[in-house]
Amino acid sequence: xxxxxxxxxxxxxxxxxxxxxxxxxxxxxxxxxxxxxxxxxxxxxxxxxxxxxxxxxxxxxxxxxxxxxxxxxxxxxxxxxxxxxxxxxxxxxxxxxxxxxxxxxxxxxxxxxxxxxxxxxxxxxxxxxxxxxxxxxxxxxxxxxxxxxxxxxxxxxxxxxxxxxxxxxxxxxxxxxxxxxxxxxxxxxxxxxxxxxxxxxxxxxxxxxxxxxxxxxxxxxxxxxxxxxxxxxxxxxxxxxxxxxxxxxxxxxxxxxxxxxxxxxxxxxxxxxxxxxxxxxxxxxxxxxxxxxxxxxxxxxxxxxxxxxxxxxxxxxxxxxxxxxxxxxxxxxxxxxxxxxxxxxxxxxxxxxxxxxxxxxxxxxxxxxxxxxxxxxxxxxxxxxxxxxx
Ligand SMILES: *Cc1c(COP(=O)(O)O)cnc(C)c1O
Numbered sequence: 418x419x420x421x422x423x424x425x426x427x428x429x430x431x432x433x434x435x436x437x438x439x440x441x442x443x444x445x446x447x448x449x450x451x452x453x454x455x456x457x458x459x460x461x462x463x464x465x466x467x468x469x470x471x472x473x474x475x476x477x478x479x480x481x482x483x484x485x486x487x488x489x490x491x492x493x494x495x496x497x498x499x500x501x502x503x504x505x506x507x508x509x510x511x512x513x514x515x516x517x518x519x520x521x522x523x524x525x526x527x528x529x530x531x532x533x534x535x536x537x538x539x540x541x542x543x544x545x546x547x548x549x550x551x552x553x554x555x556x557x558x559x560x561x562x563x564x565x566x567x568x569x570x571x572x573x574x575x576x577x578x579x580x581x582x583x584x585x586x587x588x589x590x591x592x593x594x595x596x597x598x599x600x601x602x603x604x605x606x607x608x609x610x611x612x613x614x615x616x617x618x619x620x621x622x623x624x625x626x627x628x629x630x631x632x633x634x635x636x637x638x639x640x641x642x643x644x645x646x647x648x649x650x651x652x653x654x655x656x657x658x659x660x661x662x663x664x665x666x667x668x669x670x671x672x673x674x675x676x677x678x679x680x681x682x683x684x685x686x687x688x689x690x691x692x693x694x695x696x697x698x699x700x701x702x703x704x705x706x707x708x709x710x711x712x713x714x715x716x717x718x719x720x721x722x723x724x725x726x727x728x729x730x731x732x733x734x735x736x737x738x739x740x741x742x743x744x745x746x747x748x749x750x751x752x753x754x755x756x757x758x759x760x761x762x763x764x765x766x767x768x769x770x771x772x773x774x775x776x777x778x779x780x781x782x783x784x785x786x787x788x789x790x791x792x793x794x795x796x797x798x799x800x801x802x803x804x805x806x807x
Pocket of ligand 1: 499500501502503526569573598600601619620621622623632633634753
């Protein structure tokens with residue numbers, strides 16, 4: 418058919434050489450996916466079963482990232498979401514219904530708690546919180562309608578390492594599934610599925626991305642049934658991740674091992690040094706005995722990452738603790754973590770069961786890739802400044 422140039426803009430006959438191979442995964446952006454004939458048109462979400470049907474369910478870029486995360490975590494299949502928090506809400510929507518009961522650790526990532534309180538309760542789900550160190554004691558909290566138990570180990574900010582295996586065994590006996598926020602371990606330092614977890618999620622925003630320039634999440638299931646339940650909900654909630662962001666995360670994964678090694682070493686050096694400082698009451702780093710659940714970390718984890726918290730001595734006021742954060746020059750102030758830049762954020766915590774009330778005395782640090790002596794000097798200067806104020 419002879420084509421007008423305007424038609425050629427859309428339907429081109431141009432040819433380029435075939436056989437391109439490179440080391441990077443191509444960025445495939447798409448809403449529409451083409452079918453070969455009218456009879457093959459279908460709207461199935463599972464691209465592993467149906468072939469590609471629609472961009473919402475993943476393009477080769479999205480699925481490649483999903484497959485790599487799944488391989489690292491040793492799961493059945495992985496779904497990519499537009500952020501870690503989206504992975505959390507999607508898991509709740511996929512596995513809970515009105516009348517169910519869900520248990521969440523007190524140490525959970527705050528937006529996870531808020532989703533449960535603000536959304537799940539509104540939809541008739543009963544929400545309970547438990548002490549992160551519950552272990553087998555979780556049994557007393559399980560009810561006939563307990564459908565899901567969340568774990569996050571170590572917990573956000575206060576860093577309690579959980580006995581995931583003991584919790585999973587009790588939950589399974591009661592017929593509940595176990596979900597783990599595995600972000601801190603980057604999905605590599607804690608083998609969730611051999612410890613009895615059914616579904617994991619990660620904020621890939623953190624170590625997979627690794628450069629503070631994207632938002633992505635992942636959900637990985639241990640078996641096919643949970644995968645199906647999740648996929649159907651994902652299709653109907655309609656949250657697709659950007660293939661551009663996925664290609665950045667695929668690039669990030671290539672350097673994950675060297676970044677983690679450098680970050681782990683620097684974080685351990687600084688955590689040990691801080692634990693000797695007179696201004697600091699306690700360092701909450703899972704690899705240090707001063708962290709709740711340290712023995713479980715030793716038993717279950719194969720490494721540590723770059724986020725930990727410090728608790729100042731009771732004599733320091735909120736203004737002094739915030740003054741410490743403000744005095745830091747290399748540590749920037751901001752949410753999220755696991756990028757190459759060191760960060761510091763101060764919090765104010767009331768006590769809840771199994772989670773001490775560190776009050777305004779707690780500061781979370783994210784260790785980046787700066788020279789560790791410079792970071793130590795920066796922390797040292799800010800600590801000296803603090804002592805002279807008091
Ligand atoms: C950052 C974070 C999330 C949420 O990830 P986003 O991609 O920022 O939505 C979830 N869980 C934990 C433990 C996190 O640190």
